[in-house]
Amino acid sequence: MSDRKRGFPSTRLNHFGRKSPLFARQIRAESVSARGFLLSLLDRRAALTLLAGGAVAANLSPGQADARPASFSFETVRARARALAGRPYVAPPPPPAQVAAMNYDAAQAVGFYREKIPLWGGDWGIELFPLSQGVSKTVTIHLVEDGRAKPLAYDPTMFSSPAGSPVRALPAKAGFSGFRAISRDDRGEWLVFHGASYFRSPAPFGQYGLSARAIAADTYAVQPEEFPDWREVWLERDAQERLVIHALMESPGIVGAYRFVNDRDGLALTQTVQASVFFRRAFDQMGLAPLTSMFWYGEDRAVPAVDWRPEIHDSDGLAIWTGAGERLWRPLSNPRRVVTSVFSDQTPKGFGLIQRDRDFEHYHDDQAKAERRPSVWVEPIGDWGKGSVRLVEIPTDSETNDNIVAFWTPDAPVKAGSKVELSYRLHWTADAPETELAKVVATRSGRPGEPGRDTAAQGRKVAVEFRGANLLALRTAIDIEADVTARNGQIRLLSHYPGARHENETDALWRVTFDVVCDGAEPADVRVVLRQNGRPLSETWTALIFPPAP
Incomplete structure (x- = not known):
């Protein structure tokens, strides 16, 4: 069982953890092979690597300070990224041999002494992770104060561990593999950067689920996927006592500079992200602001029961708010073959992977707490221009690995020597932004x-x-229309009607049923929206309906 399927006690270092009408266009459907995304997921928490030529914090003595701290701003990171992109890639050094003994159980048993926390904000502090089998590369950590940056030295006395723990055998200059932000009170951790370019938060319900990452490069495209790593990280407390993270990312074909400003409102978290990404080579499909999640099965279980739980997923839908104002809902699926769907758009208002079903009775899992898994909404800042939201769905037979990816791909091709500048907000939240429309x-x-x-x-x-407060007064209306269309298929036996009335109800349910007959071997692309006198009453439901298996 993957660690990410269970909650993480805060006392342990154990985070191993469109234009209307808009149709999803299936651009790729292929058999699952051992290459690419699924294999990469097995080591997606592979560590944050040390940037060759950068400040080597691991070589400092414990507690040693830089006598001449360098002046620092985000422009420092951007300039480093630009310069690196013009030079050949240099792979990071291998981890110390002692890391091989730091297996999952050993890493779970390591703690961090509170008095050793190197940076405090108004209601938060920073803890570090040691190297382990699962996260074996090193990330250089810097602390920024008054516009000056100095590297943080590795100190083995930061970590608590039982007698005989292999963490005690790590070299004195082993270095860190990542970090997490914890609450000053007893609310536990609220943000983790640990492995490749991944990061995640349990906000707003205190339960981990899906992940975000810096970039998704050729996810199930023509070329194998490339997974960059955080190489260096600068941690700063700004004037508002917020945690600001500056990060340098690199892989053979990509160098990126990222800045994250973290705003907390109670248990909620909003991250404002600024990114400058430089490309050493061309890519077929560049995914920006990517989100990664897991969907095994939901209420529409398509396979015989192999698990006692009624539903198992971290997210159950892709929500999109198009530039034209349409609100889309695409239910996630566990397809028989890899499927990439494209939702073309211009200047999108947002998209996100959403865990909408919040009813424990639909999961019955006291440990995984799927009903508490967060949703993440991506809100573009500025004009993102023409492009598409893309959804990659990969077959899975368990909950261990992530099999869902969503991201934005610009229409402009990524060529060698090109760059992308991007800003957006990530809202770790319960659902997509509120709307007066009924929701799927x-x-x-x-x-x-x-x-x-x-x-x-x-x-x-x-x-x-569909369910919404706007449907409550329409139970007896005779002008409600179910607008159902299909591309590459036929709609038959269409029916729609209100659900049963309940005492003290504040909203109403409306059900639309129909048969879909595909025109051939490829799936039908279906859209459903409730209307009254042509005006939409609901989100637009859209899905690919595949023909029956032979």
């Missing part, structure tokens, strides 16, 4: 035809459930 709350499918009568019908039955 469930997607179900099954045998086509009329129940008990037409057992030889073709295609697949689909039921989409």
